[in-house]
Amino acid sequence: MSREFAFFATAPTGIEPLLATELAELGAAEPRPARGGVRFQGPLELAYRACLWSRTASRVLLPLGEFPVAEAEALYAGIRDFPWEEHLAPDGTLAVEFSGACPGIDHGHYGSQRVKDAIVDRFRARCGRRPSVDRQRPDLRIHVLLRDGQAVASLDLSGDSLHRRGYREATVAAPLKETLAAALLLKAGWPAIAAAGGPLLDPLCGSGTLAIEAAWIASDQAPGLLHAHWGFSGWLGHIPALWSRLLAEAVERRETGHARIPPILASDRDPKAVRAALVNAGRAGVADRIRIECRELAAVGPPPGSPGLLIANPPYGERLGGQDEWGTLYAQLGDLLKTRFAGWRAAVFTGNLELGKRMGLRAEHSHVFHNGPLECRLLRFRVEPAFFVDRDAADRRARAFALERAAEAGAEGFINRLRKNLRHLGRWAEREGVSCYRLYDADLPEYAVAVDRYEQWLHVQEYAPPSSVEPARARERLDHVLAVLPAVLELPPDHLFLKVRQRQRGANQYRKQADQGRFHEIHEGPARLLVNFTDYLDTGLFLDHRVTRRLLGEMAAGRRFLNLFGYTGTATVYAALGGATGTTTVDLSATYLDWARRNLELNGIRGPRHELIQADCRQWLNRTRDHYDLIFLDPPTFSNSKRLEDTFDIQRDHVELLRRTLRLLAPGGVLIFSTNRRKFRLDRDALADLRIEDWSRRTLPPDFARNPGIHQCWRITQV
Numbered sequence: 001m002s003r004e005f006a007f008f009a010t011a012p013t014g015i016e017p018l019l020a021t022e023l024a025e026l027g028a029a030e031p032r033p034a035r036g037g038v039r040f041q042g043p044l045e046l047a048y049r050a051c052l053w054s055r056t057a058s059r060v061l062l063p064l065g066e067f068p069v070a071e072a073e074a075l076y077a078g079i080r081d082f083p084w085e086e087h088l089a090p091d092g093t094l095a096v097e098f099s100g101a102c103p104g105i106d107h108g109h110y111g112s113q114r115v116k117d118a119i120v121d122r123f124r125a126r127c128g129r130r131p132s133v134d135r136q137r138p139d140l141r142i143h144v145l146l147r148d149g150q151a152v153a154s155l156d157l158s159g160d161s162l163h164r165r166g167y168r169e170a171t172v173a174a175p176l177k178e179t180l181a182a183a184l185l186l187k188a189g190w191p192a193i194a195a196a197g198g199p200l201l202d203p204l205c206g207s208g209t210l211a212i213e214a215a216w217i218a219s220d221q222a223p224g225l226l227h228a229h230w231g232f233s234g235w236l237g238h239i240p241a242l243w244s245r246l247l248a249e250a251v252e253r254r255e256t257g258h259a260r261i262p263p264i265l266a267s268d269r270d271p272k273a274v275r276a277a278l279v280n281a282g283r284a285g286v287a288d289r290i291r292i293e294c295r296e297l298a299a300v301g302p303p304p305g306s307p308g309l310l311i312a313n314p315p316y317g318e319r320l321g322g323q324d325e326w327g328t329l330y331a332q333l334g335d336l337l338k339t340r341f342a343g344w345r346a347a348v349f350t351g352n353l354e355l356g357k358r359m360g361l362r363a364e365h366s367h368v369f370h371n372g373p374l375e376c377r378l379l380r381f382r383v384e385p386a387f388f389v390d391r392d393a394a395d396r397r398a399r400a401f402a403l404e405r406a407a408e409a410g411a412e413g414f415i416n417r418l419r420k421n422l423r424h425l426g427r428w429a430e431r432e433g434v435s436c437y438r439l440y441d442a443d444l445p446e447y448a449v450a451v452d453r454y455e456q457w458l459h460v461q462e463y464a465p466p467s468s469v470e471p472a473r474a475r476e477r478l479d480h481v482l483a484v485l486p487a488v489l490e491l492p493p494d495h496l497f498l499k500v501r502q503r504q505r506g507a508n509q510y511r512k513q514a515d516q517g518r519f520h521e522i523h524e525g526p527a528r529l530l531v532n533f534t535d536y537l538d539t540g541l542f543l544d545h546r547v548t549r550r551l552l553g554e555m556a557a558g559r560r561f562l563n564l565f566g567y568t569g570t571a572t573v574y575a576a577l578g579g580a581t582g583t584t585t586v587d588l589s590a591t592y593l594d595w596a597r598r599n600l601e602l603n604g605i606r607g608p609r610h611e612l613i614q615a616d617c618r619q620w621l622n623r624t625r626d627h628y629d630l631i632f633l634d635p636p637t638f639s640n641s642k643r644l645e646d647t648f649d650i651q652r653d654h655v656e657l658l659r660r661t662l663r664l665l666a667p668g669g670v671l672i673f674s675t676n677r678r679k680f681r682l683d684r685d686a687l688a689d690l691r692i693e694d695w696s697r698r699t700l701p702p703d704f705a706r707n708p709g710i711h712q713c714w715r716i717t718q719v
Contacts (some may be wrong), residue, residue: 003044005043005044007040007046007060008034008039008154010037012058013370014183015180015183016033016038018187020033020040022050022054023038023040028042028046044242045242045246048246051157051224052222052250053224054223054224055183056179057162057179058179059157061154061157062157063152063153063154064154065153066151067081067151068149069102069150071102071103071104072102072105072110072114073104075114075115075151077118078151078153079118079144080119084119085123085127086237088234089234090123090131092234093131094119094139094141095133095138096144097143098144098146099111099144099145100145100151105146111144111146115153119142137229139233140155155231157232158231160229160231162179162227163178164227164228165223165226166225166228166283167284169279169283172206172207175206176313177371178213181210181213184313185213190217194261194262198262198307198308199265199302199305199306199309200214200263200310201264202310202311203295205273206268206276207273208277208281209280214264215284215290218257219260219261220260221253221285225254254285263291264290265291267292268294274293297336300340301340302340308345309346310337310383311346311347312348314326314329316350316376326494327495328494331358331360333359334359334361341383343383345380345381348379349377349378349379356379360390361383361388362387364380366378402484403415403487403488406484409480410480411477413444414481415484415488417440419488422439422489425437425702428702428703433525435523436522437546438543438544439452439453447481454539455523457533458497459499460498461498519531520533524541525550525553525574527573528602529568529599530595530599530602540570542570543701543703544710544711545570545699547699548699551695551699552571552632552672553575553577556576556578556580558581559630560581560582560628561631562632562664563583563584563585564586565636566585566592569592569593569596569599569600569612571634576610581609585612586613586614586615587617590614596612597612618660621660627669628666629668629670630670631661631665633673634675635648635650635675636648637680650675651679651681655683655687658671670717672714674711676710676711682712690716692715693714693716694713695713695715696711696713
């Protein structure tokens, strides 16, 4: 009889039962799920089959022994007692992976160092030679786990993690591990659907992992066939002939099963993701069996024939950095299922159950899996009317409950003020055709936030509370705000974006807050503009300049327009739409100039008459010899950017800046000068030779009337 071994296959939390089933199908008599994996017994052939055929295991370990460890020296002694020369040649290579802690060992690097020292010291004593360390592709990878005072030393037969199938050449943000993707497919019932010839569709495919794993499951492809390096290759106990036989068997099964792959469709709106999926499918050998397309979610439909499985891993705001439009995406996915995929099965993997509820479908089953450190759920649906949920009614109940809870917690005053502002400003906004406006600005001192409405989105800025307010109390009030706003305005909670606004200095005014790169199109007057709610302190559109932009558009007809410190070019858009013969926008930031270019192109404004210049505005004013009929000057209040020659302070430097700018003003031209510095005082004595009109009140929109110091504005012309 062949020798029996005890093995341990590791797996993330939630996958252990699936792995136990796999091992039983491979021949393990009684696989036993345990913490972090599954224990099983059998001959070496069983471990080889687990390495080659398990779709869900991370690693396959061969435990060599277990011993008590009270401190670092006990670890060294216990490891040195193992007969390592039976497993590794003296001139071979090794690598050690260590996890755990005990007195004297408080981090993994030191633990692995002590294990390595014990092994090489034994080799020196027994053989007069010692193996060397190779962390990339060692002959023997040794795994030591120290837990609850016991150390377990094992050989890692798999080598690299088994999720590295060998086909992922191209990737996208937050890719799904291959082992997790396979686990989701197994749990969703894909093997039975595939065996019956049912199709699979992934409408948010990313780099194609779910589709490729589905093809491999359907074709009986061993997931380890492309695995680059095996941990048993340099092990002295390895039986090459046995492994070669198993490989030949796997190749034969793949060739037989390839033709059995049912229709598999994968799509994504991102061309980069589609290109990555195509590359990976090619490397996996299934490019001819998967149809991969660039397609918007709304354009996705089922293939002809019998129902199948729709499976998706939509974003849920953790690894991808936020939830801005995810609620809308989930609602769209739910509507797509209900209207086009009747009779299908569906499975959606998400780390946010609240987003899952936006689908308007009641899950038949919910399974917990971990995606890295995140606890996630696989929601399984039967797409049948009995499982459809009235999302609007559910939303109304949720809003009423949120308001009731907030009022009971003391937020009734904020609720009433918000409703009052909404009635007053809402009627004004509807009458004037304004879709983006300030709804609330610390009207109640205890609720110190500014709330701006951008069509169906809310941008909330929390003013840093004074030291006299306890942090816990400030947090509680902010929680009230975040609960009340979506309920009163009847907007999805994921359409709300929160920032903390503090006094900013220098470059901090424009420093990135995040890096999502997600833009939303809004409408203001005749203009279409892009805003960003997550990446910067401001959104790219100053709402208090709404009237100023309109006036610039009205004055621009037949004039050459200059926008200094142009930011995202919104004023330039208005001037161009107003009939300016040419526009020039100057800003030091390449990011903002690209944003300005996108705003211009969104409105059909392009060509050499509309110039974008990246430069320090003060230096550029000294160089240029051009003249303009209409100039908009809205500089920062303060700047100490490293790219500038010196610091800039609007109060200290405004006279010099105005003089430099006025040199470019054509005869009969107009300069509109604006600043948001609240305590700014225009030095009229130093500018006595100019005609200056105070336009501060004229340019103040009604939604900022409660806070008239938000900006100051002047119309300046030569006498």
